[in-house]
Amino acid sequence: MPMLLKMLCAPLVLIGLLTTPALAQSDAPFRLIVTHLEPPLVPNSVMDLAVSLGYFAREGVNVELVRVQQTPSALAALQSGDGEMANVGVDALLQAIAAGASDLRAVASPNKSLPFLIAAQNAIGSVDELAGARFGVGRVGSLDHSLSGLVLETLGADIEATQLVALGQPNVRAQALMAGQIDATTMSIGTWISLPETDTLHVLVDQDAYYAAAPLINKVNAVPGAVLRERPDDVAAVLRALIRISRDFAADPDLWVNAMAAALPDTDRGVLENLAPDFASSWSVNGGMSAAALGYTASWLYGTADFAGSAMPPLESWVDFGPVDAALASLGVTQNQDPADR
Structure with missing residues (x-):
């Protein structure tokens, strides 16, 4: 290769090395x-x-x-x-x-x-009104139970003052909420938006407030x-x-x-x-x-x-x-x- 061509190509090779992501090893x-x-x-x-x-x-x-x-x-x-x-x-x-x-x-x-929120029946207007209400959890002592307890405590309420109802997975709890079998529960925003009917429900604690109260990975x-x-x-x-x-x-x-x-x-x-x-x-x-x-x-x-x-x-x-x-x-x-x- 003529020397001039080598000199012209060298910068292009360097640019390629700098802009191409490093390949994996296997x-x-x-x-x-x-x-x-x-x-x-x-x-x-x-x-x-x-x-x-x-x-x-x-x-x-x-x-x-x-x-x-x-x-x-x-x-x-x-x-x-x-x-x-x-x-x-x-x-x-x-x-x-x-x-x-x-x-x-x-x-x-x-x-x-995960972008969690607490959804509730329209009759529950604030977290204070959860006292005595039926709150759906995966199981008593589960992570969602403890996490929702932390959120409510930060917001001035007490999950242990509710009637805890163990229902398993979030989609099951969401269905129970729609059916009026529980008064409130935690779910992801994706589950909430995907619900076919929410006229009788509302978001009691939105995802920003939920994460601010419990900033966990x-x-x-x-x-x-x-x-x-x-x-x-x-x-x-x-x-x-x-x-x-x-x-x-x-x-x-x-x-x-x-x-x-x-x-x-x-x-x-x-x-x-x-x-x-x-x-x-x-x-x-x-x-x-x-x-x-x-x-x-x-x-x-x-x-x-x-x-x-x-x-x-x-x-x-x-x-x-x-x-x-x-x-x-x-x-x-x-x-x-x-x-x-x-």
């Missing part, structure tokens, strides 16, 4: 275990949509979603080697680590806190120590993809609406358009790993009945900031949303 599938059977109507949908929209592929990592029902199944699959990463509840992760799964680490939170993506040691570049590539798609949805909510409409063609587009603005501040644009929020979450959990008598572990025994910091080193940090405090 062609082997990277199995991401999720606890939903289709993209959910919450920011956690980024994991599904990063597959369908090619975000993982552009980072050079071959992600396959492994779908199971509920966190216990996800943790069991992760520990048995049926996946490299799993999206699980923080409470269940801490319980698993306390039971001996000491090599698991939280590395990201694509959906820091609900779910995290956990990885075994062997995966962190053997496939660190793949883990970082997965997190880069999730951060990129979260930032794109935060910048343009219509992108999420269009992607979800394609993924769930039977869903009313109007529901998606109503949901999108409510997620404006919910996207994990820096990976969702605030040290302060994670510490607060663990501290609160260890004060609940499920952790009675257990000593709270230090943050470094269940969280590894290394992978998300590696992703942010190439992407930069987005300010004023999703704190990247360490």
